[in-house]
Amino acid sequence: MIRIIINEWKGWWRTGQFRSLIAFLVLILILVAYFGVQDVKSRQALVSQSKQEVRKQWENMGPSNPHGAAHYGSYAFKPITPLSALDEGVNLTAGRVLRLEGHVQNETTHSSQSQSTFISYFGPLKASLVLQIVLPLLIIFLLYYSIQSEYEQGRIRLLMVQGVAYSKLIMGKVLSVWALAFLTLLITLTVQWITLGQALNPDLMLRSGLIIAAYAGFYWIISAITATLCSRWTQGASALTIMLALWVIWLIFLPKISSWYVQEQTVLPSREEFKTAMREDRSKGLDGHNPTDEREKALKDSVLTAYGVVSVDSLPINYDGLVMQADEEYGNKVWDKHFGELFDTMQRQKASMQYLSFINPFGALQSLSMGICGTDQWSHLHFQQEAEAYRRVFIKALNDEHAYGGSKTGDWSWKAEQAFFNDIKDFHYQTPEYAKAADVYTTDWVILILWLFLSTLLLGSVTRNTRSVEL
Amino acid sequence: MKKLIYFEWLHFSRNTARPIAILLFLLASLFGCYNGFKSYQERTNEIEAIDNRKWETIAEAEGWFDEGKTGPAGRPWVDINTPFWSMWYATHYLIQEPKSIMIFNLGQSEHFGYYKRVTMWTTAFDDDLTAEISNPELVQLGSLDFTFVWFYLMPLLLIVLTYSTKGLEQDLGFIPLLKVQIPSLHIWLLQRILTTGFGLLILLSALIFIPALLISGLSFSNGLINIWSVYGLYLVLWLALVYLIMRFSKGQADQALKMIGIWLVFTVAIPGLVNQYVLLKKPASLMMDMIEAGREGQAEIYDRPEDEILIEAQRIIPGLSKLEAAQYDSLMKQPMINGAYRLVLTEYMSKISDAIIKEQLARNQMIASSYWFNPVTGFHNWANNLTQTGHTSNLDFRRNIKKGGEALQYRLVVDEWKDKKVDKASFETYVQLLEPQKHE
Numbered sequence: 003m004i005r006i007i008i009n010e011w012k013g014w015w016r017t018g019q020f021r022s023l024i025a026f027l028v029l030i031l032i033l034v035a036y037f038g039v040q041d042v043k044s045r046q047a048l049v050s051q052s053k054q055e056v057r058k059q060w061e062n063m064g065p066s067n068p069h070g071a072a073h074y075g076s077y078a079f080k081p082i083t084p085l086s087a088l089d090e091g092v093n094l095t096a097g098r099v100l101r102l103e104g105h106v107q108n109e110t111t112h113s114s115q116s117q118s119t120f121i122s123y124f125g126p127l128k129a130s131l132v133l134q135i136v137l138p139l140l141i142i143f144l145l146y147y148s149i150q151s152e153y154e155q156g157r158i159r160l161l162m163v164q165g166v167a168y169s170k171l172i173m174g175k176v177l178s179v180w181a182l183a184f185l186t187l188l189i190t191l192t193v194q195w196i197t198l199g200q201a202l203n204p205d206l207m208l209r210s211g212l213i214i215a216a217y218a219g220f221y222w223i224i225s226a227i228t229a230t231l232c233s234r235w236t237q238g239a240s241a242l243t244i245m246l247a248l249w250v251i252w253l254i255f256l257p258k259i260s261s262w263y264v265q266e267q268t269v270l271p272s273r274e275e276f277k278t279a280m281r282e283d284r285s286k287g288l289d290g291h292n293p294t295d296e297r298e299k300a301l302k303d304s305v306l307t308a309y310g311v312v313s314v315d316s317l318p319i320n321y322d323g324l325v326m327q328a329d330e331e332y333g334n335k336v337w338d339k340h341f342g343e344l345f346d347t348m349q350r351q352k353a354s355m356q357y358l359s360f361i362n363p364f365g366a367l368q369s370l371s372m373g374i375c376g377t378d379q380w381s382h383l384h385f386q387q388e389a390e391a392y393r394r395v396f397i398k399a400l401n402d403e404h405a406y407g408g409s410k411t412g413d414w415s416w417k418a419e420q421a422f423f424n425d426i427k428d429f430h431y432q433t434p435e436y437a438k439a440a441d442v443y444t445t446d447w448v449i450l451i452l453w454l455f456l457s458t459l460l461l462g463s464v465t466r467n468t469r470s471v472e473l
Numbered sequence: 474m475k476k477l478i479y480f481e482w483l484h485f486s487r488n489t490a491r492p493i494a495i496l497l498f499l500l501a502s503l504f505g506c507y508n509g510f511k512s513y514q515e516r517t518n519e520i521e522a523i524d525n526r527k528w529e530t531i532a533e534a535e536g537w538f539d540e541g542k543t544g545p546a547g548r549p550w551v552d553i554n555t556p557f558w559s560m561w562y563a564t565h566y567l568i569q570e571p572k573s574i575m576i577f578n579l580g581q582s583e584h585f586g587y588y589k590r591v592t593m594w595t596t597a598f599d600d601d602l603t604a605e606i607s608n609p610e611l612v613q614l615g616s617l618d619f620t621f622v623w624f625y626l627m628p629l630l631l632i633v634l635t636y637s638t639k640g641l642e643q644d645l646g647f648i649p650l651l652k653v654q655i656p657s658l659h660i661w662l663l664q665r666i667l668t669t670g671f672g673l674l675i676l677l678s679a680l681i682f683i684p685a686l687l688i689s690g691l692s693f694s695n696g697l698i699n700i701w702s703v704y705g706l707y708l709v710l711w712l713a714l715v716y717l718i719m720r721f722s723k724g725q726a727d728q729a730l731k732m733i734g735i736w737l738v739f740t741v742a743i744p745g746l747v748n749q750y751v752l753l754k755k756p757a758s759l760m761m762d763m764i765e766a767g768r769e770g771q772a773e774i775y776d777r778p779e780d781e782i783l784i785e786a787q788r789i790i791p792g793l794s795k796l797e798a799a800q801y802d803s804l805m806k807q808p809m810i811n812g813a814y815r816l817v818l819t820e821y822m823s824k825i826s827d828a829i830i831k832e833q834l835a836r837n838q839m840i841a842s843s844y845w846f847n848p849v850t851g852f853h854n855w856a857n858n859l860t861q862t863g864h865t866s867n868l869d870f871r872r873n874i875k876k877g878g879e880a881l882q883y884r885l886v887v888d889e890w891k892d893k894k895v896d897k898a899s900f901e902t903y904v905q906l907l908e909p910q911k912h913e
Contacts, residue, residue, distance in 0.1 A: 030742075034749075037749055037753065038749070040753060041749065041752050041753050041756075044753065044756060045752075045756060048756060048759060049759070052759045052761050052764075055761060055765070056764065059765070059768050059769055063772075074768060077764060079759055091610075091613070092609035092610055092612075092613050094613075094757075095584070095609045095612045095613045096609035097603070098759060099759055099760055099764075101600055108600060109603070109606075111600045111603050111760075112598075112757075112758070112759065112760045113584065113604075113757075114752070114756075114757035115581070115584050116581075116584045116585060116604070116864075116867075117757040117758060117833055117836065117864075118751065118757070118833060118836045118837055118840060118864055119581075119837045119840050119841070119854045119857070119863055119864040119865060120580065120581055120850060120853045120854050120857055120863060120864070121744055121747055121748040121751060121840055121850055122741075122744030122745050122747065122748040122850065123615055123621070123624075123625065123740070123744065123853075124740075124741050124744070124745055125613070125745065125748060126745055126748035126749040126752055127741075127742060127745030127746045127748065127749050128745075128749070131741065131745055135737070135741060136737060136741070136742075139733065139737070143730055146726070147726070150726075242726060242729065243490055243633075246729070246733065247490075247494075250626075250629055254625065254626070254629075255501070255626075257614045258614060258615060258616065258617040258621070259617065261611045261614045261615075261616070261617075262504075262508065262616070262617055264611065265608070265611060270606050270607065270608065271606060272515075272519055272605060272606065273586075273603075273605050273606050274519060274522060274523055274526075274588075276606055278526075344606065348608045351608050351610075351611065352608070352610060355610070355611070372610070378610060379608060379609055379610040382609055
């Protein structure tokens with residue numbers, strides 16, 4: 003087997019066109035990996051700089067009314083993961099800036115793609131684009147040429163006469179092409195890690211290993227199916243035509259059809275519907291600025307009873323702070339309900355997309371690639387949820403200060419010292435380790451493994467049943 | 474010619490893969506049109522719903538005038554008779570009406586908001602001017618609209634239809650025989666390519682004009698010919714590329730490999746490379762300018778002394794000082810002072826918005842400068858401009874929003890400085906303020 007592989011490699015190497023093609027591909031991948039890393043580094047720096055700037059503004063705000071500070075708010079910037087250099091995922095389509103303020107849970111805004119005219123349907127030329135779209139195509143052509151040339155030049159009969167098993171020959175060819183793709187993948191990742199200059203922690207090592215496993219698995223599927231078709235249709239370009247059609251259907255056509263189908267089946271509300279529903283639910287509760295609301299009356303009665311006074315003016319605290327916090331807490335229930343449903347719907351959409359990968363292993367690879375790189379929808383929603391959790395703590399601290407900081411009810415001109423604001427911790431987002439999100443990608447792994455198994459089985463059965471007479 | 478078409482037809486019909494490819498392409502095109510139509514309808518319905526809600530709010534406010542109320546129950550601070558609250562409840566929306574030819578090109582529409590409530594504080598880059606709620610992973614996959622089918626699948630169809638043209642003859646060793654029978658191999662090749670191109674042009678015309686005839690409201694005046702021309706020219710570009718490949722190829726497989734290679738280079742590699750270059754050279758903003766303006770900039774304005782701000786306000790609206798009720802003296806009312814601060818802030822935020830628009834235009838310019846070697850992106854943006862589904866029309870919409878906010882603010886400040894008491898008739902004029910500025 004090893005001899006067949008070495009022979010194949012030697013044969014390719016003797017072809018000038020092949021040497022140029024491989025050199026070009028490796029060069030492109032090295033350049034893409036390098037520029038991808040530079041891009042990630044510059045965007046990481048931008049996020050870090052913006053974060054510092056926003057914090058600096060907060061710390062230089064000067065003595066302010068806590069409620070004014072809640073409106074002044076803060077901002078969370080979605081960090082760029084190191085593996086974004088490999089797979090950009092949803093980074094360019096999803097918003098990256100999240101305003102954290104009182105009274106409202108916001109969504110991320112200002113996506114990259116909303117800030118310029120159209121550039122590319124397939125996104126920037128990241129390593130993932132080459133590894134997902136170009137490399138499979140190369141595998142198809144190389145295997146087709148490799149197997150077809152044996153038939154066209156009549157070498158296959160000679161080999162059979164010499165006692166080489168057909169299945170062994172084809173397996174050797176598959177392995178030689180697959181190993182080449184695997185090597186290219188390793189080179190790309192190595193360049194990424196060298197240029198990234200980041201220490202490999204266990205999580206990053208795990209992610210890198212999984213990336214290699216997922217792509218290597220997909221390349222095996224492509225190789226096995228191509229070899230099967232080439233063994234089945236030995237005349238003309240039928241095998242190549244079918245394989246190219248499969249490439250178009252899997253990589254270009256089906257992802258869009260699946261996306262459309264999922265959106266038709268699991269419908270998201272329009273922004274206006276979503277806002278109206280939340281507004282309606284919210285109006286049933288307390289309004290921080292509405293003294294006549296029934297809920298506020300209940301709150302008022304309980305506070306007055308607790309402090310043993312008859313009016314809010316006699317309270318030793320600022321009652322407005324309590325009203326606003328109660329309103330926030332009711333609002334949080336409303337956000338949890340609506341955003342919870344929204345995020346659930348999005349996760350259901352993702353799950354449906356994953357199931358549709360049963361007919362398209364490329365979908366599983368794409369989902370895994372984004373997931374492992376921490377640039378998928380789950381990671382995006384995780385960031386939003388963490389930021390919202392912080393917002394709640396942040397606003398509560400401000401409302402508590404308004405209530406218990408020393409001011410009296412109705413005194414909106416009272417100001418807390420800057421030191422108080424500086425004591426409120428900034429939002430620090432840590433990308434979750436892969437292990438925490440592993441469950442999300444189980445379906446993708448199962449599908450990929452299933453395809454791996456099926457394609458190998460198919461290859462085995464076709465090559466076993468192909469006898470020399472058919473050759 | 475007749476003979477040529479007949480033989481091409483024979484060549485086409487004898488291979489089962491080709492009719493199947495055509496059928497799939499046809500289905501994808503029709504599906505793309507359907508997707509575009511659905512999106513157009515959804516937008517139209519949403520706009521109608523927003524408009525209805527807007528008029529409900531306005532009607533409620535008009536009711537307060539009739540009933541002699543100052544505002545909604547439980548909000549004693551609201552006084553509809555003051556210009557400020559009256560302007561607030563006049564509820565202005567600016568809408569980017571979808572053009573019916575967006576059916577053939579959804580463009581970047583999924584990335585942008587198309588309606589916005591405009592108030593005195595509105596800027597061109599408010600957080601609520603954002604796209605419809607969507608799943609980012611699905612948006613990232615892109616939608617299957619007619620543009621996708623034509624710009625990305627049509628070249629693949631062309632490859633399926635033509636990869637054996639001349640290649641088959643080369644593989645079978647018929648080229649010397651052909652040379653004896655025909656005056657010029659190149660003309661023969663050109664004729665064959667043009668026959669296929671002609672067939673695709675007929676298909677394109679049918680795909681554009683038949684749905685146009687079937688869907689009411691879509692007429693030739695809506696830029697249908699223009700969009701057809703864009704797609705037609707794109708077809709010519711690919712026919713030229715395919716012809717060049719055929720001239721210099723050796724056999725079917727070689728031709729197929731080169732054609733797929735060219736497809737990858739023009740649709741994936743070059744646009745992807747340009748995208749990466751633009752990201753590195755002009756990275757998308759995190760809107761820090763807007764954030765800083767809304768925090769530090771705003772605080773600095775409100776920290777400035779009143780007399781300075783009042784002079785500034787009179788510079789912005791020169792006639793302001795001549796208004797009788799606005800004679801600058803110690804009796805000046807608080808709303809007038811507040812208005813002056815708001816006016817200065819509006820002008821400041823407007824400058825920030827202009828700077829961001831300028832920055833985005835520079836990014837667009839950088840992208841446009843790549844069109845000579847990046848034609849697919851060029852054609853895409855050309856189509857987006859025609860259907861108003863691209864960033865350029867979004868920037869126009871943002872400019873309109875900015876102007877709308879300024880118009881409300883200016884009118885409000887003038888009325889505040891007139892110390893105007895708003896009645897129902899004046900409220901109606903407030904309501905009408907932005908109506909003529911609607912798009913399309």
